[in-house]
Amino acid sequence: MLRLDDIVVRLGDFCLNSVSLSITKGEYLVLLGPTGTGKTVLLETIAGIHRPRKGRIWINGRDVTRQPPEKRGLGIVYQDYALFPHLNVEQNIAFGLRSTGMSERQSRRTMEDLVRFLDIGHLLKRRPAQLSGGEQQRVALARALVMKPFLLLLDEPLSALDRASRDRLRHELKRIHREIGVTILHITHDLEEALFLADRMAIMENGSILQHDRPEAVFARPNSRAVAKIAGIRNLLEAIPENGRWVTFLGVVDIEDILKNCATDPGQKICISIPGWNVEVFPGKPEDSYLWKGTLRVAETRLIGDLVDLVLSGGNGGDDIRTSLSRREWETLSPFVEQGKNVPVGICKKGIHCIM
Amino acid sequence: MRSFGTVLFGLGFILVLFVAMPLVRMILAADPAVLKGVLAETRVYQSILLTLRAALWATLLCAVCGVPLAYILARRQFPGKSLVEGIIDLPIMIPHTAAGIALLMVYGKSFLLGRLFSRLGVGFVGTEAGISLAMAFVSVPFLVNSAKDGFLAIDPRLERVARTLGASPWRVFLKVSLPLAWRSILSGAIMMWARGISEFGAVVVLAYHPMTAPVLIWERFGAYGLKYARPVAVVLILICLIIFFVLRALSAKQEEN
Numbered sequence: 001m002l003r004l005d006d007i008v009v010r011l012g013d014f015c016l017n018s019v020s021l022s023i024t025k026g027e028y029l030v031l032l033g034p035t036g037t038g039k040t041v042l043l044e045t046i047a048g049i050h051r052p053r054k055g056r057i058w059i060n061g062r063d064v065t066r067q068p069p070e071k072r073g074l075g076i077v078y079q080d081y082a083l084f085p086h087l088n089v090e091q092n093i094a095f096g097l098r099s100t101g102m103s104e105r106q107s108r109r110t111m112e113d114l115v116r117f118l119d120i121g122h123l124l125k126r127r128p129a130q131l132s133g134g135e136q137q138r139v140a141l142a143r144a145l146v147m148k149p150f151l152l153l154l155d156e157p158l159s160a161l162d163r164a165s166r167d168r169l170r171h172e173l174k175r176i177h178r179e180i181g182v183t184i185l186h187i188t189h190d191l192e193e194a195l196f197l198a199d200r201m202a203i204m205e206n207g208s209i210l211q212h213d214r215p216e217a218v219f220a221r222p223n224s225r226a227v228a229k230i231a232g233i234r235n236l237l238e239a240i241p242e243n244g245r246w247v248t249f250l251g252v253v254d255i256e257d258i259l260k261n262c263a264t265d266p267g268q269k270i271c272i273s274i275p276g277w278n279v280e281v282f283p284g285k286p287e288d289s290y291l292w293k294g295t296l297r298v299a300e301t302r303l304i305g306d307l308v309d310l311v312l313s314g315g316n317g318g319d320d321i322r323t324s325l326s327r328r329e330w331e332t333l334s335p336f337v338e339q340g341k342n343v344p345v346g347i348c349k350k351g352i353h354c355i356m
Numbered sequence: 357m358r359s360f361g362t363v364l365f366g367l368g369f370i371l372v373l374f375v376a377m378p379l380v381r382m383i384l385a386a387d388p389a390v391l392k393g394v395l396a397e398t399r400v401y402q403s404i405l406l407t408l409r410a411a412l413w414a415t416l417l418c419a420v421c422g423v424p425l426a427y428i429l430a431r432r433q434f435p436g437k438s439l440v441e442g443i444i445d446l447p448i449m450i451p452h453t454a455a456g457i458a459l460l461m462v463y464g465k466s467f468l469l470g471r472l473f474s475r476l477g478v479g480f481v482g483t484e485a486g487i488s489l490a491m492a493f494v495s496v497p498f499l500v501n502s503a504k505d506g507f508l509a510i511d512p513r514l515e516r517v518a519r520t521l522g523a524s525p526w527r528v529f530l531k532v533s534l535p536l537a538w539r540s541i542l543s544g545a546i547m548m549w550a551r552g553i554s555e556f557g558a559v560v561v562l563a564y565h566p567m568t569a570p571v572l573i574w575e576r577f578g579a580y581g582l583k584y585a586r587p588v589a590v591v592l593i594l595i596c597l598i599i600f601f602v603l604r605a606l607s608a609k610q611e612e613n
Contacts, residue, residue, distance in 0.1 A: 047516070049516050069516070070521075074520055078513050082516075086535050095518065095531075099518075099522040100522055
C-alpha cells in the first residue's frame with residue numbers, strides 16, 4: 001500500500017538516513033522512537049510536505065515522490081490537532097470536501113455517518129477553541145477520515161491528552177481502525193501506546209529505522225541495544241567470553257543454549273536482553289531453567305499503581321537488575337523484599353535474547 | 357517589587373505624556389467655530405479629501421503586491437531573503453525628502469520608466485498619482501512587515517493539513533492563511549494609510565500642487581504664521597484620530613469573531 005525506498009531528507013542540520021518502510025493495506029503500523037528522532041519529518045515527507053533528496057515513495061503502486069500533498073490522498077492528524085481556528089467544527093470537517101468542489105449540502109450529507117460514528121454531532125457549530133482536547137482530536141480525525149484517505153497519518157495524537165482521555169481515545173483509535181478499516185501510520189514515543197495499537201512496529205532513532213516487525217517480535221528479539229532500550233527492555237547485560245564461559249557483572253551465566261543458533265565471533269562481547277518479567281525473586285523452577293541464580297540486594301522499591309518496581313543491586317557497585325512484582329506478590333513477600341535486604345534471584349532462560 | 361513597577365510605570369508615563377501633550381493641547385486650544393470655518397473652506401476640504409484618497413490608493417495598490425510578498429517572506433527560505441527584507445525596510449531609514457528626489461529620478465520625465473508612464477498618460481510630477489507614489493514609497497514597510505508578522509503567527513501545520521485535505525496552494529492561501537492573518541494585514545494597512553496621510557517630505561518634492569493637507573499646513577505656516585496653520589493642523593489630526601480609532605476598533609472586532 002505504502003512503500004518507502006531509501007528515503008533521504010535533509011532539513012537544516014537534521015537528516016533522515018535512507019529510510020525504507022512498507023505498510024500493507026488495513027495495517028496499523030506504529031513508528032516508535034524518542035522525541036527529536038525524525039518521526040514527524042518522516043510523516044510529513046510521506047504526506048508530501050518535504051521533498052526527499054533521494055529515494056521513492058509509492059502509494060498503491062503509484063510513484064508519488066514528486067506529487068504535491070493534495071494529490072496523494074492521505075490524511076494527517078497532528079499532536080495538537082491543527083484545527084482551523086476560524087472555522088467551526090462542521091466547516092473544519094467539510095474543508096476537504098469543499099476543496100473538491102462539493103456543495104455545502106452535499107458535504108453535510110457526506111459527513112453525516114462519520115459524525116455519528118465519532119459522536120460529534122452536538123459539536124458541529126462550535127469553534128475549536130471551545131472544545132476539549134479529546135473532542136478536538138475526534139474532530140481532527142473526522143476531518144481527515146471524511147476524505148476516505150488511503151492512509152491516515154497520526155503524529156503523536158494522544159500525547160497532548162490527560163491519562164483518562166488518552167485511554168479512551170486509544171480504544172477509539174482501535175475501533176476506528178477495526179470498523180472503518182483504514183490503514184494507519186501512527187507515530188509515538190509512548191511504548192505502552194505502541195504495544196496497545198500496533199499490528200506492526202517500526203523502531204526509529206536518529207533518522208533511521210532500526211527494526212520493523214510485530215510488537216512481540218521486537219520485544220522478544222531486539223536487533224540492537226538501541227531497539228531494546230526503546231522497546232523498554234529493562235535489563236541489558238554485557239557478557240564477555242572468558243575461557244569458554246560467558247561472564248557478566250553478576251558472574252558466569254549459562255547462555256550456551258541461547259547462543260547455539262547464533263554465529264558469534266570468538267572474543268566478541270555480546271549483550272543479553274532480559275525483560276523484567278524474566279527476573280524471578282525467590283526462584284522456584286528447576287535449576288536448568290535459569291541462566292543465572294544468586295543473591296542480590298534490594299536497592300530500591302517503588303510503588304507504581306498495581307506494580308512494585310524493584311531495583312536489585314549486584315553489590316559490587318556495578319549495574320542493577322530491574323524487575324517488577326505485582327502488588328499482591330509484593331505484599332506476600334514484603335517482609336523479605338524490603339530495601340537493603342538480600343534476596344535470592346534467578347534469571348530465566350526463556351524469553352532471553354542475545355544481541356551481537 | 358512595588359518600587360520596580362512604580363519606576364517602570366513612571367518612566368513609561370513620561371513618554372506617553374511626551375506624545376499626547378502637544379496633540380491634546382492643540383486640540384483643546386482650538387476654537388470649534390474656527391475649525392468649522394476652516395472645514396468649510398474649499399481648499400482645506402479638498403486638500404484633506406485628496407490626502408485621504410491618495411493614501412488610500414497607495415495602500416490598496418501596495419496591498420496587491422505587498423501581501424503576497426509578506427507571505428513569501430514569512431513562509432519561504434530563499435537566497436537573498438534578508439536583502440529583500442532590508443530593501444523593504446529601507447524607506448523607514450532614509451530621509452523622506454531624499455526619497456522624494458530619488459523617486460523623481462525614476463518616475464520623472466528624464467528616466468525611461470517615467471517616460472513610459474507618461475506615454476500611457478500617467479504623470480507623477482505635480483499629480484495625484486505622484487502623491488500616491490510618494491506616500492506608497494515611504495509607508496509600504498508598515499504594511500509588509502505587519503502582514504509578514506501575521507503570516508508568521510499562523511502555525512504552518514494548519515496550511516499543511518489543508519494541503520493534505522486536497523486544497524491547492526491557492527485555496528490554502530485564500531481560505532486558511534489570509535483569513536487568519538487578516539487582522540495583522542488590516543492593522544498594517546491602517547498604519548500604512550495613516551503614515552501616507554501624514555507624509556510631507558517625499559510628497560512635497562514630487563507634487564507641491566495639488567496640495568495635500570500636510571503641504572497646506574506647511575504653506576500656511578510659512579506664509580501666514582502659526583495662527584493660520586493651526587486650525588488646518590487640528591482638523592487633520594482629528595480626522596486621523598477618528599480613522600485610527602474606527603479602524604482599530606474594527607480590527608479588534610474581527611479578532612473577537
